[in-house]
Amino acid sequence: MSAGHALTTRCVIAGGGPAGMVCGYLLARAGIEVVVLEKHADFFRDFRGDTVHPSTLQVFTELGLIDEFLALPHQEVRHLHMDIGAERFTIGDFTHLPTHCKFIALMPQWDLLDFVARKASAFPHFSLRMQTKATSLIEENGELRGLRAQTPEGELEIRADLVIGADGRHSTIRERAGFVPEEFGSPIDVIWFRLPLNASDPTEPVARLAAGRFLVMLYRGDYWQCAFVVPKDGFARIEREGIAALRARLASIAGFAADRVNTIRSFADVSLLTVTVDRLTQWAKPGLLCIGDAAHAMSPVGGVGINLAVQDAVATANLLWKTLKRGRPTLEELNGVQARREFPTRLTQEAQVLIQNRVVAPTLAGEGELKPPLAVKLLDWFPLLRRLPARLVGIGVRPEHVSKELLRQGR
Numbered sequence: 382m383s384a385g386h387a388l389t390t391r392c393v394i395a396g397g398g399p400a401g402m403v404c405g406y407l408l409a410r411a412g413i414e415v416v417v418l419e420k421h422a423d424f425f426r427d428f429r430g431d432t433v434h435p436s437t438l439q440v441f442t443e444l445g446l447i448d449e450f451l452a453l454p455h456q457e458v459r460h461l462h463m464d465i466g467a468e469r470f471t472i473g474d475f476t477h478l479p480t481h482c483k484f485i486a487l488m489p490q491w492d493l494l495d496f497v498a499r500k501a502s503a504f505p506h507f508s509l510r511m512q513t514k515a516t517s518l519i520e521e522n523g524e525l526r527g528l529r530a531q532t533p534e535g536e537l538e539i540r541a542d543l544v545i546g547a548d549g550r551h552s553t554i555r556e557r558a559g560f561v562p563e564e565f566g567s568p569i570d571v572i573w574f575r576l577p578l579n580a581s582d583p584t585e586p587v588a589r590l591a592a593g594r595f596l597v598m599l600y601r602g603d604y605w606q607c608a609f610v611v612p613k614d615g616f617a618r619i620e621r622e623g624i625a626a627l628r629a630r631l632a633s634i635a636g637f638a639a640d641r642v643n644t645i646r647s648f649a650d651v652s653l654l655t656v657t658v659d660r661l662t663q664w665a666k667p668g669l670l671c672i673g674d675a676a677h678a679m680s681p682v683g684g685v686g687i688n689l690a691v692q693d694a695v696a697t698a699n700l701l702w703k704t705l706k707r708g709r710p711t712l713e714e715l716n717g718v719q720a721r722r723e724f725p726t727r728l729t730q731e732a733q734v735l736i737q738n739r740v741v742a743p744t745l746a747g748e749g750e751l752k753p754p755l756a757v758k759l760l761d762w763f764p765l766l767r768r769l770p771a772r773l774v775g776i777g778v779r780p781e782h783v784s785k786e787l788l789r790q791g792r
């Protein structure tokens with residue numbers, strides 16, 4: 382219901398990332414009036430990460446969307462490899478997972494978000510407002526009653542029974558709510574860039590390690606999406622050394638793609654992505670819930686952030702849709718989402734921090750020849766063992782399934 386620059390809805394979601402869009406889709410499918418706000422004019426952002434894991438593909442399968450989703454251009458990753466020096470090790474095998482899709486789909490995140498937006502728009506209760514930035518919360522008698530947003534037409538006031546903060550790791554909503562995340566630190570940042578593809582290149586993604594260097598290369602059909610991992614705040618030094626020095630470093634680790642690093646002409650061709658790992662101790666207060674990176678910023682290790690955001694969205698919809706049909710969820714019900722999702726989030730973040738500190742940082746600090754760790758050798762020697770990392774990365778801890786009752790609502 383809209384009146385000038387004010388409207389009333391059941392649930393307003395700040396942030397059109399994976400958490401916000403999937404949550405908006407599920408609530409609208411259950412017949413709940415929901416408005417999703419996205420501050421940008423489109424979903425096109427190069428830094429978003431592109432890995433759609435088996436857990437997310439399983440959610441799309443449960444929703445009956447998987448065939449249409451996989452009809453979009455994507456690549457399928459069935460094995461994970463690590464190159465240490467000149468040796469290749471296979472460290473993950475997704476082909477035995479107990480999921481419908483036994484692979485990671487690599488798809489530009491804007492395609493995924495466009496897809497969910499298109500599907501959600503079919504529900505009459507769904508509304509997506511682009512170029513609409515949540516700026517502050519409406520608080521009355523200690524309870525949140527909605528939010529204010531900046532639009533190209535001026536300020537918009539949205540009153541709602543529930544505000545969901547899904548506005549990412551620099552969340553305005555959590556900051557306005559007075560929530561302060563606990564920081565777990567990160568010794569690394571990532572330089573993100575593309576390299577051209579040659580017809581003779583392999584097509585599986587690979588992590589390439591050598592003493593002092595760590596490069597991840599993702600095959601994207603017509604180019605390589607590359608992540609060069611650097612020590613925290615190391616980018617300033619790299620900039621001082623100049624683009625030729627960066628090209629030389631990349632050439633020394635890029636293996637079969639070393640001949641193409643000259644296509645990086647200047648620092649305008651690379652982006653620095655700062656890595657943060659943090660988590661709120663309190664995800665909710667009366668009338669408000671934070672999910673996705675707004676509740677817990679994820680490291681890029683394992684490429685699990687999008688998928689955890691989707692899992693949060695599924696848990697939120699499963700736990701709250703019935704109450705939202707009638708009205709306002711209680712604080713206890715909102716806390717139920719944190720109770721459900723905090724454990725898998727904490728475990729995943731602890732594993733990410735461990736890998737950052739024990740594997741990635743020592744590799745970056747190392748000199749001389751890098752020796753393959755025993756765990757990597759064991760995974761390579763014993764194919765059965767490779768199923769474990771695939772399960773942890775591809776499905777994770779406590780996977781969410783869309784509740785059968787909710788599924789019946791959207792028929």
Ligand SMILES: Cc1cc2nc3c(=O)[nH]c(=O)nc-3n(C[C@H](O)[C@H](O)[C@H](O)COP(=O)(O)OP(=O)(O)OC[C@H]3O[C@@H](n4cnc5c(N)ncnc54)[C@H](O)[C@@H]3O)c2cc1C
Pocket residue numbers: 395396397398399400401418419420421428429430431432513514515516547548549550551552553554571654655656657672673674675678679680681683684685686687688690
């Ligand atoms: C270097 C790096 C690489 C990564 N690579 C991967 C990867 O390969 N795979 C993976 O799964 N994860 C990856 N991640 C993590 C992943 O990007 C996040 O965990 C995931 O995107 C979180 O989803 P989200 O919906 O919670 O938040 P986001 O994806 O951050 O979405 C939040 C949305 O809210 C919008 N927004 C922000 N503020 C407002 C506001 N005030 N009002 C309205 N809208 C707002 C933003 O524009 C954005 O669209 C990576 C992270 C980093 C740092």
